Amino acid sequence: MDRSWMLISDRFSQPYVDGVNSFIEFAKVHLGETREIKCLCINCCNFYKQEYDSVKAHLLISGMIVSYTTWLEHGELPEHNNLDESNGENDEDGDEYDELIEDYQRGNFMEGDTLEREDVRHFDKLLDASQCCLYPGCKNSDTLLSFVIQMLHMKVENRWSNKSFDKVLEIQRRFLPEGHVVPGSIYEYKKLLRDLGLGYxxxxxxxxxxxxxxxxxxxxxxxxxxxxxxxxxxxxxxxxxxxxILRYFPLTPRLRRLYMSRKTAKDMRWHSDKRVDDGVGRHPADCKEWKEFDLHYPEFAEEIRNVRLGLATDGFNPFGNMSTSYSMWPIILMPYNLPPWRCMKAPFFMMSLLIPGRNQPGTDIDVYLRRLIDELKELWENRVMTYDASTEQTFRMHAAVMWTINDFPAYGDLSGWRTKDYLSCPPCNDNPLSRGLISKIGWVGHRAYLPNNHLWRKDKKFDGLTELRKKSLDLPVEKIMAQLDQLREVKFGKDPTNKKRPRESKELNCTKKSIM
Known part of the structure; x- marks a missing residue:
């Protein structure tokens, strides 16, 4: 199908309108009876679902994501290798898992590497599983590895317990033909996949x-x-x-695995190869922080395959019962190299730490972050040799955490700036706009951050006064570093015999110098 209409700037020209109509018809054919589809205008960015008429209106008014040339979210299948199609064999699943093992081999056993006996043994086990038929007489694509991966995927997707999963296996083994190789327990399944580097x-x-x-x-x-x-x-x-017990999921193998797959290796270069830089913010690469980072570290920016990460954390009660006191804190990393319709999706979230405990870690979270920070330093300073399956070349990969994502209390735990009391506003720092009210603290002076000619400055409905103060959201780095230098040594831990360390006035709301 001709998609040159996507590049037409005049969105009310007849060729563009005809192209939008052809896309809508394509989606209706491929998505069946669904009433809403993901809108691919530059504002919805393939994230929000709309009705067909709304999608058409958005595309005509706002325009379309021009880099979205393969309509994967709207029923189009990815392109297949021409050689495979010419063979005429319907063995797509087998090819998929063969590619998985081939990419694993290339990515882990690169030329010049010294192979450990254990690594070779693990690879041989995976190779055997990818070629071992599930039972005598089954299709070539029905291998042990494909069965294990799909069964575990079903377990996670439908939230089966280990006990129910073992029951299903027991029934399957009873009705399968004699000579089958289906494992008998969840333990055996995990043991096989652990060789793919999915352990902790x-x-x-x-x-x-x-x-x-x-x-x-x-x-x-x-x-x-x-x-x-x-x-x-x-x-x-x-x-x-x-x-x-802190569970640590190594980051480096998973970052390397993003490039081992031919399907994701190309997407990891999307922010440079396919992103349209027209001044509209659709991706983290469009913001000024990303561009300033490139100016400060040109060597990092020169290799577009270097990974930019976001780090998110928050606590939750894993038992779903608020009467049970327990706080589990996962640390999640997201690779921002991917296109916007993939980088914030669950399959690409990488849990690096799982912090347990009856109480939240609070500012002591730095103790648990130490393992992750050590690996991030290694990725920043020494780089790691990585195989790019899409180009069949190796390169040295850096990684950097660009942003953290959290709510206000978790922000205080990560940053070391206490988000309570009169000094809780980080941009206000030592010159707060807080005010004591009858029974609480209120921040009613933040009109000082508005532009000088803003109408709200003269509006007396806020606190009965006009706002004449002028404040900036820019907080000098030198000022922050000077405040951190005045901090005394912090002793981590919640030993009940320890008393709280009283803070001096010069320390403001700083509780620690963050490990970040």
């Missing part, structure tokens, strides 16, 4: 959030800060159960 690293932590038992503390059985025992069970038979 458990790290013991002090029950009072003082330290991690990692690196220099790995051999200790008591916390060096509060002297609390590392284990809640430590009997003479060798059974040791720690009070707290």
């Amino acid at each position: 690293e458990p790290i013991d932590a002090c029950k009072h959030d003082c330290v991690l038992f990692w690196k220099e503390n790995a051999h200790l059985e008591k916390c060096p800060t509060c002297q609390a025992s590392r284990y809640r069970v430590n009997d003479s038979k060798g059974k040791k159960i720690p009070h707290k």
